[in-house]
């Protein structure tokens with residue numbers, strides 16, 4: 115369940131009223147204010163509000179002039195939207211298999227996947243933890259490639275102390291309702307430290323217009339609207355507290371699940387992890403899901419199918435990525451949101467521990 119409207123409810127309602135009264139619904143004062151507030155919160159010089167996280171990725175690639183004939187190296191373990199965004203600009207997603215411990219794209223596999231057509235590397239900061247950005251930066255600089263960061267699960271996350279989205283050339287965020295910062299509908303943002311890239315994306319999101327009715331670039335229509343921007347402005351001040359709550363609950367899960375026979379809990383590898391999800395690995399997933407469901411505990415799988423094996427990607431002739439495919443059979447996301455109580459976490463952990471190995 116999405117943790118909609120909690121302590122932020124009064125300010126969200128006030129924001130909605132403010133927009134209704136203003137009569138301004140597209141590219142007005144709320145979006146401009148949210149862009150500067152989100153940039154500041156994210157440690158980036160610029161933010162550009164767009165229609166979704168998927169569009170944020172596609173707009174960055176488009177702004178980098180990546181298109182037909184080009185390849186973008188990305189991970190097979192993510193929301194498929196990461197790879198679909200590459201296809202939206204006409205480029206080919208090329209999959210590099212995951213690091214089996216971190217579960218993010220493997221830097222050695224990236225190095226092995228580079229060809230003369232490669233134009234960018236697109237890592238995903240999965241479940242709230244950054245990809246191995248130091249190793250990826252070495253590969254990227256060796257080949258002179260830009261890194262585009264998929265930060266859709268990593269609001270306020272850092273990688274070795276650096277804010278995600280500012281390590282590569284730009285970062286893409288989603289405000290889908292269940293993300294760590296969610297709107298009451300679709301929304302997204304690009305962050306970057308490069309002023310010229312931010313300006314280009316501002317044009318591209320609005321039909322490529324330089325000014326009204328003058329279309330200089332082949333843009334698209336992907337604007338964060340005033341209503342969602344106002345709602346996000348009401349919620350942004352809570353994000354730090356929500357992130358702290360996620361981290362505290364995740365630490366409790368780690369303590370309570372230590373030595374549980376049927377699951378492996380991936381170790382946290384970066385203190386900047388923001389726990390969008392709390393994911394464990396189990397060879398007995400169906401059994402464990404049933405066991406938890408019988409106790410009223412709902413779980414989900416992020417993700418049951420490697421993107422490299424999705425039918426929609428078949429025409430891209432993806433490399434198979436066996437490590438991701440194997441992990442996809444074992445992933446299980448336990449309940450986690452900032453409103454969860456310690457007691458609920460202990461109950462879930464107790465139920466998980468009841469299931470024996472084998």
Ligand SMILES: *Cc1c(COP(=O)(O)O)cnc(C)c1O
Pocket residue numbers: 166167168169192193195196238264266267287288289290300301302
């Ligand atoms: C949610 C998500 C997306 C897509 O974001 P939308 O706003 O739904 O388009 C892309 N990548 C990752 C890793 C995501 O979690």
